[in-house]
Every structure is written in C-alpha cells, then in structure tokens.
Amino acid sequence: MARFPKPPEGSWTEHYPELGTDPVSYEDSISPEFYEKERRAIFKRAWLNVGRTEQVPRKGSYFTKELKVASTSIIVVRTTSGEVKAYHNICRHRGNKLVWNDMPLEETSGVCRQFTCKYHAWRYDLDGNLTFVQQEGEFFNLDKSRYGLVPVHCEVWEGFIFVNFAKEPEQSLREFLGPMITALEGYPFDKMTSRFYYRSEVKANWKLYMDAFQEFYHAPVLHANQSPTAYSKAAAEAGFEAPHYRIEGPHRLVSTSGVRAWEMADEMRKPIEDICQSGLFGPWDKPDLGEMPPGLNPAKCDPWGLDSFQLFPNFVILFWGQGWYLTYHYWPTSYNTHLFEGTVYFPQPRTPRERIAQELAAVSFKEYGLQDANTLEATQSMIESRVLDDFLLCDQEVLIRHLHKETAAWVEDYERKTAGV
Ligand code: FES
Ligand SMILES: [Fe+2]
Known part of the structure; x- marks a missing residue:
C-alpha cells in the first residue's frame, strides 16, 4: 500500500x-x-480462470474447456454435493476423450448424471469415480476404485472458477489473487x-x-x-x-x-x-x-x-x-x-x-x-x-x-x- x-x-x-x-x-x-x-x-503453475459458476447452475451441469497451452481438455462439473470440480477429459480405459459432441476438438456443455465414454461405455459419476466397466469380468485384477478420473485443482472465487495444473499449487487461489483483487x-x-x-x-x-x-x-x-x-x-x-x-x-x-x-x-x-x-x-x-x-x-x-x-x-x-x-x-x-x-x-x-x-x-x-x-x-x-x-x-x-x-x-x-x- x-x-x-x-x-x-x-x-x-x-x-x-x-x-x-x-x-x-x-x-x-x-x-x-x-x-x-x-x-x-x-500455464502449468498459475491459477487460470476457465469460467463462472453460472455455467454450471445445477447438479450435473458441466462444460468442457480445450486448453491447448496445457496440452489438455478438462471437464468442469457441479457434483451431487454442489461443489464445482474439474477433471482431465480422458477415459481411464484406453484414453479416449470422455466428453465431446459431434466434433472431438470442440468444447461442449450440458447436464448429465454420469459421464459415459463413447468408445466402450465405461461410466464415471460426477465425483469422478469409475462406476461401470463393460464386461468387467474380462479384465484382470481390476480395482475400479483406483481408476477414477484424473482431478485438476479447482477453486472458486466470487463465482469465478479457476484451475491449476501444478501437482501441488504453490499458493491457494486467494493468496494468488492478493489484496488488490480480493478487494473486489x-x-x-x-x-x-x-x-x-x-x-x-x-x-x-x-x-x-x-x-x-x-x-x-x-x-x-x-x-x-x-x-x-x-x-x-x-x-x-x-x-x-x-x-x-x-x-x-x-x-x-x-x-x-x-x-x-x-x-x-x-x-x-x-x-x-x-x-x-x-x-x-x-x-x-x-x-x-x-x-x-x-x-x-x-x-x-x-x-x-x-x-x-x-x-x-x-x-x-x-x-x-x-x-x-x-x-x-x-x-x-x-x-x-x-x-x-x-x-x-x-x-x-x-x-x-x-x-x-x-x-x-x-x-x-x-x-x-x-x-x-x-x-x-x-x-x-x-x-x-x-x-x-x-x-x-x-x-x-x-x-x-x-x-x-x-x-x-x-x-x-x-x-x-x-x-x-
Ligand atoms: S476408451 Fe473409454 S471406455 Fe474404452
Ligand atoms: Fe483499443
């Protein structure tokens, strides 16, 4: 000051x-x-704003964000408990992009109860847990609890949704924003x-x-x-x-x-x-x-x-x-x-x-x-x-x-x- x-x-x-x-x-x-x-x-260390909470108004609302700069696509979703979470948009089976519409490289949004992969129909709940594997008995020692979606650090400030691709962010979002921004x-x-x-x-x-x-x-x-x-x-x-x-x-x-x-x-x-x-x-x-x-x-x-x-x-x-x-x-x-x-x-x-x-x-x-x-x-x-x-x-x-x-x-x-x- x-x-x-x-x-x-x-x-x-x-x-x-x-x-x-x-x-x-x-x-x-x-x-x-x-x-x-x-x-x-x-871009793999700073908090990045990817949208606002109005874009995920209710349980199951989601949108995807293509982030070429971080070599990934992410899913941002409102979970059953009302939290906003983010995941890498990749299926744990053979790596298909999990959520997309007609064009694989275009962003999309919607409301759902679970995410179903278009390739072999593995399913994930809104908290990212793997809940269903097609013909599960064909797999070898598959422990579904270890194959949830890969989370991305996600925090919300005043309705602005931020993500951070660091393994462990060096600062919380509020610390990163600092007093000049939080005074808003x-x-x-x-x-x-x-x-x-x-x-x-x-x-x-x-x-x-x-x-x-x-x-x-x-x-x-x-x-x-x-x-x-x-x-x-x-x-x-x-x-x-x-x-x-x-x-x-x-x-x-x-x-x-x-x-x-x-x-x-x-x-x-x-x-x-x-x-x-x-x-x-x-x-x-x-x-x-x-x-x-x-x-x-x-x-x-x-x-x-x-x-x-x-x-x-x-x-x-x-x-x-x-x-x-x-x-x-x-x-x-x-x-x-x-x-x-x-x-x-x-x-x-x-x-x-x-x-x-x-x-x-x-x-x-x-x-x-x-x-x-x-x-x-x-x-x-x-x-x-x-x-x-x-x-x-x-x-x-x-x-x-x-x-x-x-x-x-x-x-x-x-x-x-x-x-x-
Ligand atoms: S790649 Fe997703 S179910 Fe096979
Ligand atoms: Fe200008």
Missing part, C-alpha cells in the same frame, strides 16, 4: 523503479522456445446473468493483445474512425491519460474517468446511440447495483469510467462505471497465435428497450476489440522480422512493462527451481 496512490511527483513508471524506463525487447513474443518455457513455467469481493457478479460471448483466433502472441488493452494511448488514434470525429480529435488533443495505475504482485490495474455520452454535444454521438440509448460505454440507464466494493474506482473519479483488472497470466475483469462488466481471456495456441474470448455481463433486462441497449453495447465492444486484433496481426508479422529489437514505452504504457517483466520472472523462477539450485 506504500505506493498507493500516485505520489505528487514523478511518473507512474518511475514509481515502480524495478520496471526501469529503458526500451524493451519483444523477443518473448516471437520466440517458439520462449513460448515452450511459458507453457511450463506459467461484494460486487454483484451473481446478479449479472445477461451474458454475451464471442471468441476469435488472433494471429499474434497472447501478450500483445493484453498489451493492447492495458494502455489507452492508442484509443483516440486507432479507434478514431469509430468515434465521431469531434470526439476522437478532442481526446487526442487532450492527451488522454488514465488517472490511476496500480501494480501488485503479478496483477495490474488501470482506472479511467468516464464520459457521460448523453451529456456530450449531439455531433459526438452516432444516431443509433441516441435511438438505443446505449453505446460502447454501456446502456445510458445505469442499473442500481447497490454499494460498490472498496477495490473499485481507487482514484475516486467522478464520473468514473472503468477499472480494468489484469489478472496474471491471461485474464482480465473490466468494470464499467455504467453498471456492467466484461471479461477477456487470452489462450495461447502457439508462440504467434491465440484464442481471444470476450464475455460481456449485464443484469437481466426488464424490457425490450433494456435488451436492445445491452445488445448495442455488446456489439460496439466487439467492433472495437476486433479493430485492436487487426492491428496486432500487423504488429506480430513485423516484430518477427527481428529488424528491430528495442521498443519504446511511454508512461501510459507502464503496465505493458510489468506484464513482460512478470512473464520473464516466472520463467526464471521455474528454471531456477527445476535446475535444483
């Missing part, structure tokens, strides 16, 4: 001297060898059940897309054609700067003040925004969500725009001042590709007008996101040329320094531990 809030003097970056101010290398985003290290050092407890996540989801394959390293969403330096330029000209010009001239950055452990936060769309001059809005009373910043009608948790809006902005919490390694929760939130996931699929997932959450709409306002916010958000992704593919293709190896970061890009430094630190820590030093 010593570093909070910003000191009266100096830049944000100077406030975190361990980050330095030198140009940075992007070798960590173009090297296949480094990517293999990240998989072992980070009490946000009404469980009331935000109107959900919009999209995913996209992006031909860029996963960290490049995280970088795009942890600075707003680009916003008035890259998104200029999407905002009415008067607005983006004004934002560029004002030298938009976030009022608050914070780094704690492996996680980061950026907070910005807001604009009240309906108070802006008419020419700054698109006609559809007036018709639907909504836009990128969310529906104009703000739902009453009650008191906000202490961890939100740390700079006490009024109006407050948004807080973007970047949870290491690849998960973002972004809260909008207008009373909704969204999440981003960046799942690496190779050193220069990843799967991006965006999920937008609102309270249940009470009227068609509210529903349409939510839809406009969701599609505006998707349009902006895809515009960012487009640029990343252009960036990835050129940094891979290795023509340049030092890139300049300004003070508004302080969080980018931290992500790359933290990534390197996890890799170094892992190499030190596995070298037995």
